[in-house]
Amino acid sequence: MNEARRRALLLLAAGGDPRRELGVDDRAVKALAVDLWTDERGGQLVRGLDDLALLARDLPRVRETVLALAREPDLAWRLYAMSLLAEELGDSSSE
Numbered sequence: 001m002n003e004a005r006r007r008a009l010l011l012l013a014a015g016g017d018p019r020r021e022l023g024v025d026d027r028a029v030k031a032l033a034v035d036l037w038t039d040e041r042g043g044q045l046v047r048g049l050d051d052l053a054l055l056a057r058d059l060p061r062v063r064e065t066v067l068a069l070a071r072e073p074d075l076a077w078r079l080y081a082m083s084l085l086a087e088e089l090g091d092s093s094s095e
Contacts, residue, residue: 004035005084005085008029008032011027011028011031012089016027022082024078024082025046025078029081029085031085033077036084038079045073045076045077045080046070047068049073049076053070
C-alpha cells in the first residue's frame with residue numbers, strides 16, 4: 001500500500017501544487033483507488049457500509065449518507081483513497 005501511496009503523491013506533485021485541496025475526481029485519487037482495489041476489499045467495503053447503516057438506524061442523516069455511498073461503491077472507494085492520500089499529505093507536512 002505504501003508504494004501505491006507514493007505513486008499517487010508523485011502524480012499529485014506532477015499536477016502542480018501537491019498541497020492543493022484534493023478532490024474525489026483528481027487523477028492521483030483515482031490512480032490510488034485503482035491501485036488499491038481488489039475484489040476482496042470491495043466486498044469488505046460493501047459489508048462495512050451495510051454494517052454502518054444498521055448501526056446508524058437511529059441517525060437518519062448519517063444512515064441516508066451511508067446508504068447513498070452503498071449505492072455508489074466506486075465513489076465510496078475513491079473517497080477512501082482520497083482520505084488515505086490526505087493522511088499521507090498530513091504526515092509529510094509534519095516532517
